[in-house]
Amino acid sequence: MHGKNGSCKGCSDEYRVTEEQIDRILAIEMFRTGTSVPDDVYEQRLEHCRACPKLQQGTTCAVCGCFVRIAAKFKDRVCPLPGDSRWGKYA
Secondary structure, eight states: OTTSSSSSGGGGGGGGGHHHHHHHHHGGGGGTTTTBBBBHHHHHHHHHTOOTTEEHHHEETTOOBHHHHHHHOOOOOOOOOOTOOOOOOOO
């Protein structure tokens, strides 16, 4: 969906997600269970995302629209970058 000026609605300041909001999401019980990768793997994934040209506003993947700090936590997620996936599922 597009905003008033034709840009992505999610990219406007009105809809921007803050680091504090992401922190609150990551504090939910499901991220402390067996669905999450170990902290060292999580940090490696985030480093790959931070170096990616598809990262927008430091929070969002332009390829899939996910919040990278959340998606990188899940064992079964993969980097969605076509032809250049930067990280895969955690075994």
